Every structure is written in structure tokens, then in C-alpha cells.
Amino acid sequence: MSHIKTISKNDLNNFINKLIDDKTYEVVGVKSKGKRFVFGALENANELRLDHDVTIIPPKKYFFPQYERLMDFNLEKQFDVKPNKDMKPRIIIGIHPYDVIALEQMDKVYLDSQTDDFYKRRRENTILIASDIKNVSNRSFAASMNTNITDKGFDLLLTNIENKYAITIGSEKGKRLLEKYAKIEDAKEADIKKIDTARKKTLNKYKKKVNISKEDWPSILVDNYDSGVWEERSDKCIECSSCTMVCPTCYCYDIKDELSLNLKTGSRIRTWDGCLLRDFTKVGSGEVFREETKERYRHRFFRKGNYLPARYGFIACVGCGRCGIACLPDIADPSDVINSLSHHRISDDTTKFFIKQETKVAETNIIHVPRKATIKRIDNLTDAEKLFEIELDDKKPLGHKPGQFVEVSIFGIGEAPFGLASPPSDSFSFEIAVRKVGNVTSKLQEMSVGDKIGIRGPFGNGFDIKAMEGKNLLLTSGGIGMYPMRSLINYVLDKKNRKKFKQIIILYGAKRPKEILFLNEVEEWKKCDDTTCKLTVDRCEQGECWTGDIGLITTLFPKIRADKLDSKNTISVVIGPPIMYKFVIKCLQTLGIPDENIFVSLERRMKCGVGKCGHCQINGVYVCKEGPVFNFKDVKNLPEAFE
Amino acid sequence: MKQKPRVAVFDFADCEGCELEIADLEEEILDLIEIVDIVSFREVMKEHSDNYDIAIIEGSVMRPMDEKRLRDIRSKAKILVALGACATIGGVNKIRNQWMHDEVLRTVYGEAPIHGNELFNVFKTKALNEVVPVDYYIHGCPIDRDEFKHVITALALGKKPEIPRYPVCVECKKNENICQFELGAYCLGPITRAGCKAICPTHNSPCEGCRGLIKKAETECVWEVLERYNLSYEDIRRRCTMYNYGKEECKVDE
Numbered sequence: 001m002s003h004i005k006t007i008s009k010n011d012l013n014n015f016i017n018k019l020i021d022d023k024t025y026e027v028v029g030v031k032s033k034g035k036r037f038v039f040g041a042l043e044n045a046n047e048l049r050l051d052h053d054v055t056i057i058p059p060k061k062y063f064f065p066q067y068e069r070l071m072d073f074n075l076e077k078q079f080d081v082k083p084n085k086d087m088k089p090r091i092i093i094g095i096h097p098y099d100v101i102a103l104e105q106m107d108k109v110y111l112d113s114q115t116d117d118f119y120k121r122r123r124e125n126t127i128l129i130a131s132d133i134k135n136v137s138n139r140s141f142a143a144s145m146n147t148n149i150t151d152k153g154f155d156l157l158l159t160n161i162e163n164k165y166a167i168t169i170g171s172e173k174g175k176r177l178l179e180k181y182a183k184i185e186d187a188k189e190a191d192i193k194k195i196d197t198a199r200k201k202t203l204n205k206y207k208k209k210v211n212i213s214k215e216d217w218p219s220i221l222v223d224n225y226d227s228g229v230w231e232e233r234s235d236k237c238i239e240c241s242s243c244t245m246v247c248p249t250c251y252c253y254d255i256k257d258e259l260s261l262n263l264k265t266g267s268r269i270r271t272w273d274g275c276l277l278r279d280f281t282k283v284g285s286g287e288v289f290r291e292e293t294k295e296r297y298r299h300r301f302f303r304k305g306n307y308l309p310a311r312y313g314f315i316a317c318v319g320c321g322r323c324g325i326a327c328l329p330d331i332a333d334p335s336d337v338i339n340s341l342s343h344h345r346i347s348d349d350t351t352k353f354f355i356k357q358e359t360k361v362a363e364t365n366i367i368h369v370p371r372k373a374t375i376k377r378i379d380n381l382t383d384a385e386k387l388f389e390i391e392l393d394d395k396k397p398l399g400h401k402p403g404q405f406v407e408v409s410i411f412g413i414g415e416a417p418f419g420l421a422s423p424p425s426d427s428f429s430f431e432i433a434v435r436k437v438g439n440v441t442s443k444l445q446e447m448s449v450g451d452k453i454g455i456r457g458p459f460g461n462g463f464d465i466k467a468m469e470g471k472n473l474l475l476t477s478g479g480i481g482m483y484p485m486r487s488l489i490n491y492v493l494d495k496k497n498r499k500k501f502k503q504i505i506i507l508y509g510a511k512r513p514k515e516i517l518f519l520n521e522v523e524e525w526k527k528c529d530d531t532t533c534k535l536t537v538d539r540c541e542q543g544e545c546w547t548g549d550i551g552l553i554t555t556l557f558p559k560i561r562a563d564k565l566d567s568k569n570t571i572s573v574v575i576g577p578p579i580m581y582k583f584v585i586k587c588l589q590t591l592g593i594p595d596e597n598i599f600v601s602l603e604r605r606m607k608c609g610v611g612k613c614g615h616c617q618i619n620g621v622y623v624c625k626e627g628p629v630f631n632f633k634d635v636k637n638l639p640e641a642f643e
Numbered sequence: 644m645k646q647k648p649r650v651a652v653f654d655f656a657d658c659e660g661c662e663l664e665i666a667d668l669e670e671e672i673l674d675l676i677e678i679v680d681i682v683s684f685r686e687v688m689k690e691h692s693d694n695y696d697i698a699i700i701e702g703s704v705m706r707p708m709d710e711k712r713l714r715d716i717r718s719k720a721k722i723l724v725a726l727g728a729c730a731t732i733g734g735v736n737k738i739r740n741q742w743m744h745d746e747v748l749r750t751v752y753g754e755a756p757i758h759g760n761e762l763f764n765v766f767k768t769k770a771l772n773e774v775v776p777v778d779y780y781i782h783g784c785p786i787d788r789d790e791f792k793h794v795i796t797a798l799a800l801g802k803k804p805e806i807p808r809y810p811v812c813v814e815c816k817k818n819e820n821i822c823q824f825e826l827g828a829y830c831l832g833p834i835t836r837a838g839c840k841a842i843c844p845t846h847n848s849p850c851e852g853c854r855g856l857i858k859k860a861e862t863e864c865v866w867e868v869l870e871r872y873n874l875s876y877e878d879i880r881r882r883c884t885m886y887n888y889g890k891e892e893c894k895v896d897e
Contacts, residue, residue, distance in 0.1 A: 034821050056819045066817040236864045240833045241809065245816035256805070259796045262674035272817060277809045326816065328824055328833060328868040413802055439802045446801070 003169040004187040004195070005178065012158070012165050015182040016045035019091055022181070025127070028062065030055060030094035039092065050094055050160060053137035054320055058102060058248035059095050063122045064110070068270040070118060070255070070368050073411040076264050079372045079393075079452035081411065084267075087121055091177075093129040093158075098140075098147040098318035100130050100154050102248035108312045109251050114610040117366045118270075127173055130154035132198065136205040139321030141335040144210035147318040149199055161194035168195075208324075210335045211342045214315045217305035218350035224341045225298075225639065233337070234297035236329040241274030243323035243332035249304065249316040250274065252614030255368070255607065257414050266412050268368070273613070275299050280615060283605045284416060284438035287578070289618075289640070299617075301337055302353070307620030310354035354620035355634045357461060363610055370409040370454025375447055376429055381517050384435055385480075386445055387421065391429040392455060398430045401462025402488035403601055403629040406432065407609050408440065409454030410447075416440035417606040419484035419628070420458065423491035433483040433517070459609040460628050463488055463573065463599060471571045472503040474560075474593070476584050478553050478576030482508060482517045484601055484628075485575050490521070493528050502569070505560055506533040509553030509576075513537050513546040534559060553580060557587040567592035574632075575601040581642050585632065598632035602641065648799060651683035651695035652726075653716060655702030655709050656736050656768070660785045661727030662686045662701050668788065678799045693719060697798060699781075701726040703736040704769040708761060717775040722798060725771045726791075728784035728886055732855045733770040735784070737888040740767050770890075779804055784853035784886065787839050807837040810857060811850050815841035823849040824872050829882050834858040834865060836893065853886045855893040 007015065020027045020042055029048040031040045037052035039059050074080040095103075107123065110116040133148060142148040150157075155174030159166040166187055169175045178184055212220060244250040254273040259266035273280060276296050281289040290296045308316040317334045324333035365371060377389035392398065398406070400420050409415045416438065422431035436442050447453070473492060477485035485508075492501050506525055510516040516535065526533040534556045536549040549556065553576070572588050574581060581600060588598055604616035606624040616623040618640045621630075635641045652662060666687045668675060675681070682692040698720035704710055717723055728734030739747050744765050748757065757763040771777050781794050790806070797804040807813075811832035815822075823830035823844050831852035832844055843850050858865070860883050861876075869876055 033819075034826075036821050036825075038819050056821065057816065061819075236867050238833045238858065238864045238868065239810070240812035242812045242816050242822075245813060258793070259800075260674070261668070261671050261678070261792045261796060263678050263796055263799060274809075274813065277813070279808055326822065328822075328871070329864055330871065412800060439805075443800075443802065 004192055005167045005169065005184040006161075006164050006187050006191050007167055007182060007184050008164050011183045013045040015178075016042065016048060016093065018181045019177075020044060024089060026088050026090045028090060028092050030131075039094070042093070048093060050131050050158065051134050052094065053135045054096070054140060054322060054325075056322070057246050058099050058320070058322065059092055060099075060102065060106065060248050062090060062092060062126065063103065063106070063119055064251070064253075064272075066272055068118065069267045070270050071268045072265065073268070074265050075259075075412050079411075079454065081369065081454070083366050083369050084118070085121070087125050089125045089127075090122075091127045091129060093131070095128055095130045095154070096133050096142075096320075097130065097150040098142045098145070098320045099248055100128065100150050101147045102318045102320070103128075104153045105249055105312070105314050105316060105318075106251060108314070109308075109612065114363055114367065114612070116612065118368075127177060128154045128156075129174075130157040130170075132157065132159040132195075133202050134160055134198075136202060136207075137321045137325070138207050139324035139333065140206065140319055141208040141210055141321065142319035143203055143206040144208075144335065145214055145315065145317065145319035148203065148206075159195045159198055161191060161198055166191055166195050208321065208333075208335050210319075211339050217315050217338060218309045219347050220338065220341050221302055221306040222350055222352055223347045225302075227341060229337070229340055230298040231294045233331045234294040236331050237276070237293050237297055238328060239276055239278070239293055239296075240328070241276040242326040242328070244274035244276055244300065245272060246322040246326045248318060248320060248322070249308075251612065252280075253608075254613070254615075255415065257412050259412050263412070268411075270368075273615070275303065275614060281605055283603065284441065286437075289604060289643075295640075297331075301334065302619070303614075303617070304334060305338070306350065306353060307617070310351040310620050351620075353638060355626045355630070357626045363456065365456075367610065368456070368608070370407070370415075370456045373453050373455040375449055375451050375453065378447075378449055381433060382515055385433055385517065387431055387433050388444065389422075389429050389431050390453070390455065393452075395428055397426060397428055398455075398458055400424055400430065400458035401465070402491050403462035403484055404458040404460050405484075405606065405609075405628060406430075406455050406457035406459065407606075408432065408444065409456070410440055410443050411454065413439050413443045415454070415456075415607075417459075417609065417624075419487075419601070421483045421486050423487050423494065433480070433486075435480055456609055459606070460624055461626060463629050465491070468492070468571045469500045471501065471569050472505070472566060473501055474505045474507070474565070474570055474572040474588070476507040476553065476572065476574045476576070478509045478580045478584075479511065479515075480517075481575035481577070481580070481601070482510075485573070486518055486521070488573065489525060493525060493531065498529070502530070503565075504528070504531045505565075506531065507553060507556045507560070508534070509536045509538065509556070511538045513540055513544050532560060552583070554583050554587050557591070565591060568594065568597075571597050571599065573599045573601075578603070578642070595636060596631060596633040600630055600632055600635065601628045602630060602635070603628065647678060647680045648697050649682045649692070649695040650679045650697045650699060651692070651716075651720070652681070652686070652699045653683070653701070654685065655700065655713070655730070656705045657702030657727065657729040659686055659701065661781075661783075664785050664788050665791060671792075675795065679795065695720060697722045697724060699724045699726050700730050700771060703729040703733050704771065704774050705736065705765050706762075707764060707766065710769075710774050713771065713774050722778045723771070723775065724779045724781060724794065724798075725777045726781050727786050728782065728853045728855075730771045731777075731780045731782050732887060732890055732893065733768050733773075734853065734886050736768040737886075737890070738884060740889055741884070780806060782806070782836060782854035783839055787842070789840075790838050808857065809837050811835045811837045811839065811841050811844070811854075813837050814839070815844045817841075818845045820844050824868070827872075829874055829879055831856070831860075831879075831882060833868070834860060834892075851885050852883060856883065856887050856890070857893060859891045861891070
């Protein structure tokens with residue numbers, strides 16, 4: 001058992017002081033703050049407290065800081081951005097096993113197929129000296145989550161055994177650190193027994209327990225989605241989001257641009273966000289997708305106990321008890337919530353709110369750092385909308401599919417998602433349509449040909465064009481749903497592709513005649529072989545010239561001679577405002593089109609585009625990754641999809 | 644380059660502390676005048692012009708003559724920004740709204756001959772938006788200089804400033820403070836708009852609500868919290884009087 005050493009208390013202090021004096025590393029550890037504990041820079045070993053119960057916020061802050069400069073930009077030049085690479089190597093001392101496990105979980109999220117480069121650099125540059133738990137927080141239920149002890153995830157692990165410490169070596173890095181700085185001895189068999197004894201002694205100190213095993217969390221939650229518990233408890237919620245701020249497994253973030261007062265330089269800042277806050281799901285147009293406190297409150301527990309487990313295979317709660325301490329009305333403690341649900345039945349279908357979909361995430365740069373692009377052409381579409389042709393400066397085609405989206409950056413203003421409006425092509429350029437709704441769209445509309453912007457993407461799943469081949473297509477769009485639909489229509493009507501599809505019916509509804517998009521193209525579509533194209537407006541105000549149909553989009557369905565449509569061989573695509581889906585889908589079902597033949601494109605707040613920031617979630621599904629295009633069959637049972 | 648926006652700074656009933664925060668930008672004031680033209684700012688300059696795009700106004704409205712002056716400013720400004728708690732929510736000036744004006748005047752001025760003097764002709768204290776529409780708000784008592792910079796740079800860029808709509812707790816937790824409730828104090832942090840970087844609780848002083856309440860103090864969930872910490876509702880109500888007398892909660896965009 002040579003990987004376990006012992007060190008006297010005095011030598012442990014010397015070891016830590018040597019690390020501090022050496023100045024190779026920034027040495028941080030647990031210190032007292034009033035009656036509580038925090039991780040902070042150590043000036044000498046005496047400050048270190050290994051008898052702490054829990055820190056106010058987790059050591060996550062060293063890997064994913066509260067406020068993090070992702071990149072700096074210079075607005076005096078057209079496009080000048082430098083990712084932030086500052087970081088001194090760091091040693092963190094005193095991390096409890098539950099926090100070590102929380103970091104391992106975070107690795108799965110941040111170091112998956114889309115690596116978060118900022119997180120990764122910090123992770124690689126940090127040495128973790130963990131510490132076994134001696135005193136248990138009265139809100140902790142780590143023992144019920146099997147996170148009270150761990151045998152991996154650390155470089156070194158300290159266990160207090162009577163008048164000295166045992167050190168378990170967890171990595172080569174840890175071993176080298178000991179060799180260089182510490183005076184240690186090999187642990188004797190008696191010492192190793194004492195580690196066990198110390199842990200057992202701690203185990204008896206847990207006051208909080210979860211009545212069911214953590215493997216049952218996903219199913220118990222599924223069965224209780226509509227339980228009265230959510231409302232009953234969230235009635236007391238003051239919506240401060242403290243629960244998410246102190247949580248070691250809350251990973252959601254927001255990104256904002258900050259500018260110096262001279263408007264010359266600035267930084268893109270990432271900061272912790274919380275799903276309990278109302279604006280968390282707010283999109284540019286002002287819509288909030290989780291409007292009620294109850295829905296946001298429930299979301300937090302489902303994310304921890306069902307959505308992340310379905311995606312990554314772990315329960316995203318380590319039982320540290322921080323949220324229980326931080327929550328003023330005391331409604332945030334997951335052990336209380338799960339215990340209050342535990343008498344309900346247990347279902348088998350635990351992944352009901354998740355869609356497993358293989359997605360290739362396509363950040364070619366460092367995560368969040370956009371590629372430089374140039375505005376090549378701007379067309380006015382309507383009074384409020386413009387079409388932009390954009391070319392990547394690296395002269396590479398974007399390589400997108402219809403239905404995918406890009407994130408457009410204007411440094412100093414921010415970033416926003418845009419559905420691609422042009423069909424896939426070999427050319428270097430692509431098009432997006434822009435309606436003025438927020439800061440990014442307003443600024444974009446003021447820009448000129450030749451101006452530089454940033455592009456990330458393409459992101460998300462586009463339309464499965466292969467599945468459409470040999471079928472009739474019924475393409476329904478409303479309002480700005482025409483932006484992404486145009487990409488698909490121009491692809492399928494392209495002479496090269498047209499024969500791959502049978503009859504094509506295009507239905508399009510705009511609010512008013514002056515809001516009709518791409519009218520010239522609509523006229524062209526009408527002329528295509530075996531293609532029907534119907535247009536309607538919701539209303540026509542006095543003085544507006546319109547001789548076509550007036551009525552909601554659903555009024556077009558009786559006009560397409562649907563009785564002749566071979567519905568089983570028809571693929572239908574619906575893109576429009578949230579309110580439209582319910583009604584149009586009903587029409588499609590009346591026509592006999594099976595649910596699996598219906599595709600929808602859903603809008604949410606796609607902030608990061610790479611399945612990390614958490615804003616675009618519909619239940620367990622990330623719209624930016626698994627969507628925005630979905631098969632209706634997959635999403636129809638997601639309660640948050642078509643509210 | 645586009646013409647720089649012309650900015651005028653005005654004050655009503657206030658301590659001029661928020662204006663002082665602007666003057667206190669020190670060398671950064673040079674950056675400020677680089678991006679905007681300050682055409683009027685009584686506290687720091689003697690020049691004055693009535694030709695401005697953006698009016699930044701500190702202070703509350705106390706008298707008919709203030710109301711007239713404010714309407715006049717509004718008619719000249721394309722954008723009106725309320726600066727500091729007195730302007731955004733009425734702030735400490737509203738404390739006097741709980742008493743009769745005569746009583747207040749007698750207490751403060753005693754038998755001084757103020758009768759008939761227009762300067763002492765007061766009505767109930769009002770925040771700016773009780774008199775004219777306000778476009779943007781820079782909250783706080785005093786304001787946070789970084790937030791001022793954020794608002795002014797946003798306006799100079801033609802962007803809508805983003806002011807937090809979540810409570811102080813979010814920033815307080817990020818600062819890793821011990822909760823004031825845990826220390827036995829009344830703190831308005833859970834119901835007060837963030838954006839101040841939780842400066843008061845970070846320096847071990849409970850939040851007084853100077854940035855405006857985003858949730859009513861008289862909601863059941865707040866009562867529950869008070870009860871849990873053995874605090875009385877009456878006391879938290881009194882605490883709200885400091886900055887938020889008569890104002891239950893702010894609308895999201897205020």
C-alpha cells in the first residue's frame with residue numbers, strides 16, 4: 001500500500017508553508033469566515049482549516065469563476081479579439097469528497113465532445129489536495145449520495161488520524177508534489193485501519209438522510225412531474241436563486257460584453273446564472289418560457305435528478321447541503337423534496353424527458369471565440385427586417401444544413417442566435433434574416449456592407465433531408481418562421497435536388513401584407529413543377545393593397561385538396577411562432593399525417609450553442625444540440641415544448 | 644464618426660452624491676467627455692446649454708416648481724435617465740410622505756417665516772417617473788460607478804442598457820458572504836434589485852433596498868422567511884421606509 005503515506009501535523013504545516021513560499025503555485029485552502037468557511041488564498045499554513053463542515057460556495061469558483069473574462073476585444077480595429085489565457089498554477093487544499101465528485105461531474109459536462117477550453121486549462125493547471133470529512137454540516141446528506149468518501153478525482157487526499165495525517169496519493173502529480181516538498185513516511189497497516197475508523201466515525205454524524213437510493217431519483221421525479229409538491233413548496237420561494245449560486249453542480253452561465261468608458265476596449269464576461277431567475281429563459285422577443293415560479297423551481301430538481309442523469313449518467317446532487325443552508329424559506333434542500341415524493345410509485349421510463357441524439361458540435365475555434373466574418377450584402381425585406389449575406393474571412397464554406405443556426409457576435413454589444421436562411425451551398429457565403437428585437441439585431445441593422453462581425457456555428461440539428469427524399473413535402477411557416485424555412489425550400493426546389501422529392505406544398509402566413517417575406521421568391525416557387533404555394537395574411541389594414549387570402553394559416557389547409565394527398569407518404573415541416581404549432585399540428589393530424597412525419601423547429605434562448613449554458617432547455621432537451629429541428633413524435637410528450 | 648451625444652446633468656432634491664460619483668471618475672472623466680459632450684453639469688462646470696440629447700437627473704420632485712422644471716427638461720431631452728435612488732424611486736426623500744407637510748415644515752423650520760415663499764411650497768415627494776416618462780434608470784444610493792459606465796457606454800453605442808432584474812442575493816452569494824439573516828439581521832437583499840455587487844452585505848451591513856424592491860415585502864413568502872428567523876414583519880416594513888416608502892415594488896424595467 002505504498003500509495004498511502006503519513007505526515008505529522010507539524011510536517012503538514014511545513015509542507016504547506018513550503019508550497020506557499022515557493023510561489024510556483026497560488027495556494028488556496030479552506031479558511032474560516034465568521035462561523036462559516038470559505039476557500040481563499042492561504043498566507044500561511046495556520047490559516048488552513050481541515051475541520052470545516054462545508055464552505056459557503058464550492059471550489060467550483062476556481063475552475064468556473066463567478067465572473068470570468070473569456071476574451072478581450074479592441075473596438076478600434078474591425079475585429080480584434082484575444083481569448084484570455086491568464087492563469088497561474090494553483091493548489092487547492094481541503095476539498096471534501098463530495099466537491100471532488102462534483103468536479104468530476106463537471107468534467108463530464110465541460111470536457112465532453114465540446115471541450116470548454118477555459119475550464120480545461122484551469123483544470124489542468126490545478127492540483128487538488130482533498131481532505132476527508134471530519135465534521136459534517138447539519139444540512140449535508142452526502143452519506144445518502146455515496147459522496148462522503150472517494151478514492152479518486154484528487155491528487156492527494158488527507159485524512160486526520162489521531163495526531164497525524166494519512167495522505168492517499170491519487171495521481172502522479174500528487175506524488176511528485178510530495179516528493180519535492182513534504183517529509184512523509186509510508187503508512188503502516190495500523191494507520192490504514194485508522195483511516196477507515198476515522199471515516200466510520202464521521203459517517204455516524206450525518207443527521208440528514210434521503211429515504212430512497214439515488215438510483216431511484218430519476219424515476220420518482222418522472223412520476224411526480226405534476227405533483228402538488230412543486231406548487232406547495234414554490235409558493236414560499238422568493239426567487240433569489242441562492243440555491244443555484246451555492247451549488248457545486250450548477251453549471252449554467254450567462255455571457256455579457258463589458259466596455260471601457262472610452263469605448264475602445266472591452267471584454268466578454270461569463271458569469272453564473274440561475275434557472276430560478278425569471279429572465280433565465282427570456283428570448284430577444286421578450287417571451288419567457290418558464291414563466292411560473294413553480295416551473296422554474298421544479299426545473300432545478302429535474303435537472304439535478306432526471307435531466308442530467310439521463311444525459312450524463314450521474315445524479316447531479318452530491319448532498320453537500322449548501323442549498324439547504326442558503327435557502328431562506330428552506331425549500332431548496334433536495335433531500336427534503338425527494339423524501340416528500342418518495343412514497344409515490346416508481347416508473348420505468350426514466351428518460352421520458354430526454355431525446356438521445358447524436359450531434360456533432362462544431363466549434364472550430366476555442367469555445368465561445370467567434371470566427372471573423374464580413375457582411376457582403378444587405379437587402380431590405382420589410383420595414384423591420386433585413387437579409388444579410390455573410391462570408392467567413394477564412395474563406396471556408398459554413399457547411400450548414402437547413403434548420404441549423406449560427407451565433408452572431410458584435411463585440412461591445414453581444415451575441416445572438418440566428419437561423420440560417422440560405423440553402424446549403426458550396427459558396428463561402430450564407431444568409432441570415434434579421435428582425436429588430438434586441439440589442440444585437442438593432443446594431444446589426446445599422447451595420448453596412450464590409451463591416452466585420454463574429455460567427456460561431458453552425459449549431460444544432462438541421463432537417464433530415466435524406467428522410468424527405470421520395471416523399472411529398474408539406475411545408476408550413478408563419479411569420480419569421482419563414483427565415484429557416486426558406487433555407488429548406490430553396491434547397492428542395494433547387495433544380496439539382498427537385499426530382500428527389502415528390503409533390504411540394506408550401507403554406508405561408510404573415511401577419512399583414514407588408515410583413516410578407518421573400519415575396520419575389522414566393523412568386524418563383526409558385527412556378528415550379530408540381531409545387532403548390534399558398535399565402536395568407538392574418539389581417540389587412542385599411543390602405544394596404546392585398547388581393548390574396550386573408551385568415552390564419554390554418555385556413556389554408558382546406559384549400560390544398562388534402563383529400564388527394566398521400567398522407568402516409570408526406571413529410572410535414574412546421575416553423576412559426578409558439579402559438580402556431582398547436583393549431584397547425586392539429587390540421588396535419590386531421591389530414592392523417594403520422595406524428596413521426598412531422599418536423600418542427602423550436603425557438604428558445606440558445607446562448608452558448610454547445611449544450612452548456614443551460615438556457616435553451618426544454619425539459620431535459622437542449623434545443624441548441626438536439627434541436628432546433630425536432631421530430632414531433634419525440635417532443636410531443638415534453639411538457640415544456642408547446643405550452 | 645457620428646456626432647457625440649450631448650448630455651446634461653441636472654439635480655432636484657438630493658444630496659448631489661450621485662453626481663459626485665460621476666465627478667469622481669477621476670482620469671476616466673476624460674474618457675467620458677471623449678464619448679459624450681457634457682453641456683450642463685452644475686456641480687462641476689459653469690457652462691450651461693439647453694441643447695441636449697440625454698438628460699441625466701438626480702433628485703426627487705418636491706414642489707410644483709420642480710415639476711414644471713422637470714417637464715421642461717423632458718421636452719428638450721430625447722433620452723431621460725434617472726440617476727440615483729432619489730430620482731429612481733424617491734428614496735429617502737419619501738420618508739416625509741408619511742407625515743403632513745405642515746407638520747414636517749414646522750419640525751424642520753420651526754417658526755421661521757417661510758409662509759408664502761414658493762421655495763417652501765411642497766407637495767408629496769415624487770420619483771421622476773411619477774411626473775414624466777423615464778427611459779433608463781441608474782439605481783442606488785449612491786449609484787454604482789460601474790453601472791453608470793455601463794449605462795452611458797450603452798447609450799453612446801445606441802444599445803439598451805441591461806439592468807439586473809434579479810435580487811441582491813445573487814451577487815451576495817457570488818461574493819461568498821455569510822447571509823445577513825444567518826447573522827440575525829434584517830436584510831432587504833432578497834427583494835431588492837441587484838447591480839450594486841451586494842456592496843452593503845459584503846461590508847457586513849444589511850441591504851437597505853436603495854435600488855428599489857423587485858418583490859413586495861408583504862408577500863407570504865417574505866413573511867415565512869421573517870417568521871423562520873424570528874423577525875417581525877413590522878420591522879422589515881420600517882426598514883423598507885428608508886428608501887421605499889409608499890412604493891410596493893418596481894416594475895421590471897424601472
